[in-house]
Amino acid sequence: MPTSNPVRVKPWPSWPLHDTAEAEALRQVVESGEWNGVDASAVLAFERAYAGFLDAEHVITCTNGTVSLEIAMTAMGIGSGDEVIVPPYTFLATASAVLKVNALPVFADIDPGTYNLDPDAVVAAIGPRTSAVIAVHFAGQPADLDRLRDICARQGLALIEDSAHAHGAAWNGQLVGTFGQFGSWSFQGSKNLTGGEGGALSTDDALLAATARELRNCGRRPGFDWYDHFSLGGNWRLTAFQAAVLSAGLARLPEQLARREACAEVLDRELAALPGIAPLARDARTTVHAHHLYAFRYRPEESGGPPLEEFCTALQRLGVPATPGYPRPLPRQPLFAERNFDVKATAWRPEHQPTRYDELNLPVCERACAETVWLPHNLLLADPEEMWDVVNAVALAGNAEASA
Known part of the structure; x- marks a missing residue:
């Protein structure tokens, strides 16, 4: 297909x-x-x-x-x-x-x-x-x-x-x-x-x-x-x-929270079974997750699927409004990397190593920027059984032959 x-x-x-x-x-x-x-x-x-x-x-x-x-x-x-x-x-x-x-x-x-x-x-x-x-x-x-x-x-x-x-x-x-x-x-x-x-x-x-x-x-x-x-x-x-x-x-928020949780539960369970797909972890102490986004990791090296951008484009064609997450760690933005702010007012000095933004080592964030997919929260206001449309689309978009 x-x-x-x-x-x-x-x-x-x-x-x-x-x-x-x-x-x-x-x-x-x-x-x-x-x-x-x-x-x-x-x-x-x-x-x-x-x-x-x-x-x-x-x-x-x-x-x-x-x-x-x-x-x-x-x-x-x-x-x-x-x-x-x-x-x-x-x-x-x-x-x-x-x-x-x-x-x-x-x-x-x-x-x-x-x-x-x-x-x-x-x-x-x-x-x-x-x-x-x-x-x-x-x-x-x-x-x-x-x-x-x-x-x-x-x-x-x-x-x-x-x-x-x-x-x-x-x-x-x-x-x-x-x-x-x-x-x-x-x-x-x-x-x-x-x-x-x-x-x-x-x-x-x-x-x-x-x-x-x-x-x-x-x-x-x-x-x-x-x-x-x-x-x-x-x-x-x-x-x-x-x-x-x-x-x-605000009067609607509690019902919406419950619906998003129910839909996310389906996605957590079913997407985890797909090759190259890993939902974010949920801490056991999180008693309510607001799900402003549903985020998951996409690893084409494990599934043989297309690159991240192509994967998200395929999902959009399949009817799922997916986008890549943040494209780079925030300190890589020119505002920080080029120090396009008032260095005098902030008392920045070259010897302040924690704020040498162009030299920061942030390996976890770097990988998150390279492999994360976002789904918007309104998608989670559908009925839980409709999450199968998402699961099926993700499986298809991540298939190298189907995405060719």
Whole structure:
């Protein structure tokens, strides 16, 4: 059967999902006249609802997930002269946010099974200027929060959870975003909980929460005049329209989490039986995997199949929207490799070996970039039995003769 004949003809579930709940929520905001402001009813309602969902004391909304990371670090006094450990297999924002506060990102390699930060690599990367660790919950699976939290506590480092992929994910029964000093969230259009754009921080620390609220609102403090500004913040406020859409989506999230888990269970079991295919490992302490992505390793040297790019193109022709993952480790991007940032503000020096980005040895991340395939999370909102379309397409696309 040639790969030009689709295995999957029926459309996959679309994203973002919406119904009359969003329309009604937006109508109420329009008619209320409260379209903006940190005290808008829709904004406060979502912050309370999401804090309740996470079992966190505080949720502070903002414009996007990148800004939430910047606010978190600024609130903790991280800046010039500091280093922050980050993974190399992540979106740009995890590390660029560090540069935005004039600190330096230090890249530690990832675990070969989960693609999350390798705690041993984190320990090796700690230096005298290290102030924090940003742990990304890649694809929706929690990082090793037991070890990372212990390492940070023993070394006196802040732990920030980049939870942009992980809405509803849980580690030993506790939702992510509640283990570190801050949890950082993105509500960008592709995310499992979306307002089109938007972001948030979660924390149990009342002082950090107050500082974050001040920073996202132009340095203003409650009880003072509109033109009183106490810190160098910004206009990073979520709109009431976004908050209303997020509240409607939050109501659906638990059912969607369960459906994604059921579909991923089929894929984990069936894809593992195919030659050259290896699903990412699932840590036994991951009690809920959010599955922002379904990622698996493709090794044509084991199956005789085509190269990665051709394999993904074949899957697309077969009706499965597969793409290669990150094309290179983040420090190989010109921004870092060529040091296209303010080296003076970040206090970078040539002798700072952890930040000689062009010399870093990141073998696990290098291999992940060379062999990983991503499937989008909306695919996992189909019925579990429909995952056989994925399995059959992967088997066909990885067959050298069928792909010729």
